[in-house]
Amino acid sequence: xxxxxxxxxxxxxxxxxxxxxxxxxxxxxxxxxxxxxxxxxxxxxxxxxxxxxxxxxxxxxxxxxxxxxxxxxxxxxxxxxxxxxxxx
Numbered sequence: 001x002x003x004x005x006x007x008x009x010x011x012x013x014x015x016x017x018x019x020x021x022x023x024x025x026x027x028x029x030x031x032x033x034x035x036x037x038x039x040x041x042x043x044x045x046x047x048x049x050x051x052x053x054x055x056x057x058x059x060x061x062x063x064x065x066x067x068x069x070x071x072x073x074x075x076x077x078x079x080x081x082x083x084x085x086x087x088x
Contacts, residue, residue, distance in 0.1 A: 005060060005063045005064065005067075006060065008059075008063060009056055009059040009060035009063055010056060012059045013052060013055035013056040013058075013059050014052075016055055016059075017051065017052055017055060021051060022048070026044065027044060027048055029041040029044045029045070031045060
């Protein structure tokens with residue numbers, strides 16, 4: 001399930017980035033302008049990659065949390081059910 005979780009996190013992070021911060025004019029850049037390297041564009045690129053990594057890691061751990069939360073809720077419901085059966 002780890003590969004599926006990683007792919008789901010990547011797709012969701014990519015969609016979030018495409019529809020939010022990548023729409024800003026700040027992130028419309030070219031690393032080479034008129035054949036010359038632009039340092040400001042490098043900073044924008046690094047910031048773009050950093051934001052994507054933060055989104056990706058956040059989505060990956062969010063998916064992990066949701067799965068563990070569901071298992072914990074089922075386990076607790078099963079324990080309550082067993083406790084009711086013992087009382088009866």
